Amino acid sequence: MASRIVPVGGTIGIMGGGQLGRMMALAGRAMGLNAIVWDPQPIGPAHEVAGDAITAGFESEDALLRFSEGIDAATYEFENVTYETTARLARIKPVFPPPDLLYVSQNRLREKDRARQFGLATTTYRAVPSAQEARQVAADLGFPGILKTVSGGYDGKGQIAVNTMEEAGMGFQALHGSEPLIYEKKVAFIQEMSVVVARDQNGRIAIFPASENHHDQGILDWTVVPARVPDPIQQLALHQAAAMARGLGLVGVMALEFFVTAEGELLFNEMAPRPHNSGHWTIEGAWPSQFSQHMRAVAGWPVASPRLFGPCVMLNLLGDLFLEGLDKLTRVLEWPGVQLHWYGKTAMRKGRKVGHVTVLADSVTKAIQRARDVKVALGGAWHDGA
Numbered sequence: 001m002a003s004r005i006v007p008v009g010g011t012i013g014i015m016g017g018g019q020l021g022r023m024m025a026l027a028g029r030a031m032g033l034n035a036i037v038w039d040p041q042p043i044g045p046a047h048e049v050a051g052d053a054i055t056a057g058f059e060s061e062d063a064l065l066r067f068s069e070g071i072d073a074a075t076y077e078f079e080n081v082t083y084e085t086t087a088r089l090a091r092i093k094p095v096f097p098p099p100d101l102l103y104v105s106q107n108r109l110r111e112k113d114r115a116r117q118f119g120l121a122t123t124t125y126r127a128v129p130s131a132q133e134a135r136q137v138a139a140d141l142g143f144p145g146i147l148k149t150v151s152g153g154y155d156g157k158g159q160i161a162v163n164t165m166e167e168a169g170m171g172f173q174a175l176h177g178s179e180p181l182i183y184e185k186k187v188a189f190i191q192e193m194s195v196v197v198a199r200d201q202n203g204r205i206a207i208f209p210a211s212e213n214h215h216d217q218g219i220l221d222w223t224v225v226p227a228r229v230p231d232p233i234q235q236l237a238l239h240q241a242a243a244m245a246r247g248l249g250l251v252g253v254m255a256l257e258f259f260v261t262a263e264g265e266l267l268f269n270e271m272a273p274r275p276h277n278s279g280h281w282t283i284e285g286a287w288p289s290q291f292s293q294h295m296r297a298v299a300g301w302p303v304a305s306p307r308l309f310g311p312c313v314m315l316n317l318l319g320d321l322f323l324e325g326l327d328k329l330t331r332v333l334e335w336p337g338v339q340l341h342w343y344g345k346t347a348m349r350k351g352r353k354v355g356h357v358t359v360l361a362d363s364v365t366k367a368i369q370r371a372r373d374v375k376v377a378l379g380g381a382w383h384d385g386a
């Protein structure tokens with residue numbers, strides 16, 4: 001196998017062509033790393049900034065060989081990359097995070113089981129193999145609950161709220177595919193929080209401050225740092241993120257999502273072995289960014305202890321805001337402390353992330369107010385709720 005240390009001027013292969021791949025490639029370029037994208041789609045946000053792109057499904061033998069020949073190390077930017085492909089690639093070139101982490105994250109049952117193994121408290125959950133058992137599990141665990149597909153879900157997709165045994169049965173029929181589902185007790189959280197942790201090949205760990213996350217219809221709407229969560233709970237989350245990173249043998253960046261309850265409980269929800277939407281604030285709000293940190297680790301370079309520059313809000317921009325064009329977009333740049341990120345997607349669709357805005361301000365309150373001004377100026381509604 002080639003050296004695990006990629007020289008400056010080397011090439012990182014990125015599996016997937018979305019915005020996370022784009023921001024990985026941009027961060028890599030700044031440090032002298034080239035990128036080759038492997039994506040089933042012929043165009044995408046990452047393609048624009050990569051040196052080269054291979055368009056093929058992840059099961060293609062030929063693509064695997066061509067990809068592996070052009071790169072020094074590989075990573076993946078979304079979790080629907082076929083695990084087997086990453087495992088096979090890892091026998092030819094280094095793949096980070098190690099494919100084991102992809103395997104764990106591809107299944108909600110597995111990731112919660114592993115989290116518990118490392119001492120993290122999770123939501124109450126159980127596997128649901130049949131409609132009959134859906135009713136029973138829901139009755140056992142209690143209402144309200146949520147039925148979720150174990151794999152393939154994102155942005156709240158593949159989830160159904162359940163309030164009665166009948167709904168549990170119907171929900172199972174609606175969601176069920178070839179795998180069992182998972183039933184989770186709905187958590188009455190007061191805050192959602194996430195932590196992005198980086199770990200390098202030498203086992204050094206670097207953690208970003210926790211972010212407070214606000215969702216709208218299952219999609220991340222905005223994130224604020226520092227999180228308005230009591231410090232001991234934040235410290236516990238950082239500690240747990242480090243335990244997971246160490247326990248799973250992370251190399252690269254990983255995100256953990258948590259719920260915080262009124263009783264001060266911290267419950268692990270899910271993890272992603274890659275840079276995360278709730279960590280986009282780090283591009284302006286911290287040094288290094290989560291993408292820079294990720295590329296450093298993938299290249300076999302050291303990760304750096306992050307510095308936080310100050311209060312910061314990340315506001316997601318969905319296609320909904322731009323169905324009639326992009327004219328309004330540059331208006332938001334007139335405010336101080338506001339930076340635009342645009343992913344270059346060709347179609348503006350409802351519920352689709354097409355860019356984000358970072359707001360830097362002197363206080364959390366001012367950063368949130370400005371993010372709200374930005375959202376309203378773009379014709380969107382501001383959602384304050386957790």
Ligand SMILES: Nc1ncnc2c1ncn2[C@@H]1O[C@H](COP(=O)(O)OP(=O)(O)O)[C@@H](O)[C@H]1O
Nearest residue numbers: 123153154155156157184185186187215218270
């Ligand atoms: N057990 C739960 N209790 C309360 N809210 C939940 C629960 N599971 C999910 N949610 C809500 O739905 C959002 C998306 O669910 P999540 O499990 O993170 O899936 P994904 O982000 O992969 O779509 C969460 O951020 C949270 O707002």
Ligand SMILES: [Mg+2]
Nearest residue numbers: 155257269270
């Ligand atoms: Mg989530």
